[in-house]
Amino acid sequence: MSVVYVEAVGLFAPGLVGWANSREVLAGERAYSPAESEPLPKYKPTLLPANERRRATGLVRLAFGACEDAIGERRSEVSALASVFAASGGDYTINDQICRALLEPDPMLSPTQFHNSVHNAAAGYWSIATQSQAPSVSLSAYDFTVAAGFVEAITLATLEGWPTLLALFDNDICWPMGGARPVNVPFSAALWLTPERSASSLAAISMALEEGPRDQSPVSDPNLESLRLGNPAARCIPLLQILSRNSSGSLYLDTAGGQSLRLDVTPC
């Protein structure tokens, strides 16, 4: 059994800007009414040097929104963190720009556009922002990316001893790609996981793989459930709910091969 400890949580999604501001909604103490909340603002990363911040795309900023929220004031500790950036898809806006440029007889791509198109763009900016030379993994498992992200982050922490920041994020998808892959809402969450319990640990998470698909832990609030289903990264909402209540609980996450990843949460 692999066990990690949650040191901090970050959140950046419509109506859920910041973990501290969102706990009541996630705990069911306040209604989640996304229609009334402001659209998600463009996040301005504070850890990135200005020249890099100018080049950072919408997807990179989305990831930073949650990661910087998780880090909070503890900036002196970020350079020691490994990272896992789990995103189902890449930067569709950049991909759209590149595909349109490639229709020209003499295609001209911008160098920045091209380096921003790699799946590990957010991880690259994050390492520059934090000056962390620790291992960093960027991955996708389509609709099963949250489970794959937890597998990677928990094994990095437990097996290699790295305190690890797990970012779970996907942007909404512009037309026409959005017609082929409908994701209508951005979502970004981050968990700072440690291999050892600390004085500030919020909860312990243990991981086990179980055969066969399970009930994927729907949430009762219909608006939150709509968010959970509307963005592959938001499949982590049931976990965030358990953490927000400071309670024990379990959830199942689908894996691509048809097994289920069970996460058991115990408050510290």
Add this chain to the structure above:
Amino acid sequence: MNPLAITSYTITTALGAGLTDNWRGLESGRSGLQPCHFFDIENLQAWVGEVAGVDSVELPSSLAAFDCRNNRLAWLGLQQDGFIAAVESAVARYGAHRVAVFMGTSTAGIHQTELAYRELDSDSGALPDWYRYETTHNSHSIADFTRSALGLSGISSAISTACSSSAKVFASARRAIASGLCEAAVVGGVDSLCLTTLYGFNSLQLVSPDPCCPCDVDRAGISIGEAAGFALLEGDAGSAEYALLGYGESSDAYHMSSPHPEGEGARLAMAAALEKAGLTVADIDYINLHGTGTVANDLAEANAVARLQAMAIPASSTKGWTGHTLGAAGILEAALGLLCIEHGHIPQTLNTRRVDPALNANILLRPLSRPVARVLSNSFGFGGSNCSLVLGRLP
């Protein structure tokens, strides 16, 4: 770490499909690079390592939804060297749900999207009906295709860290096996030619107008290639000959598309791989360099080798044979390293005539014939993602 057995492996590159053709190409000094005619491109002065016959590969009807150049290349690669039979044997021993899949790619089937944009609906701007995103363009399509083609139901993930992707799959697979999430893992990488990378690297002025000549004083950039490679890793060594002995991962934390000039991240990755293997520099017989052929990469990597005190170890880049296969480079060069161990052969740096005197490393211009027990293989990518592997014989 305990060595992780490599019980089967295969590669398909511009040198040919399967290990035999690739070994013959390596031994004979025959490059797989040709002037770029991919997709009838005429406005790029470039050489590419294109795999022959990919367009005519037909996927079985059960896998038709995955049809795209990248998955055709993957299918061609899977047919070689008895790899499918080896995986079937692992499934018989462990069960399909206990064999995981970790695949590296940088662009997966993005070329399918490039083609679809040529057929956008003139009124609505919609993509054509035939277009499938999940099974072609999405990074995970290559992992899902591999899993489906091999009938596996273990966990799967696509690692996409640009040009280190399919080296890092070894690390992810080892973590999963050691954590008991699976008994074995199919790892690999597939990247295929596409317009995004050809014109993208061109925009960075990193594409060589001539066949790439890594570490040469006159090197002028990369030649892009494509490849499919797979390996079967098992926690239980059985009668396996080869193993992953160590791996090291690091981040440059420096720049999105330029390596740290002193190669600090690269040095960290190599040092971590050696430490994990319980080895020192003196135990390494050959360094397969990332050696892309860009001015900055080769200098940074040589600086890293020198700072590791490994400047005497025979080193070469094999990019002159295959081109830079991007997300497939890690698995490809791990496999070439295993071929070097099998045949007692250390390849030269093909196409390179005069080694840049600024490079403080033992860059080979002629092959060496001598026993090779352990190989260090480097893969570095955009975003400053570094991974080094140590491969060797099992005792």
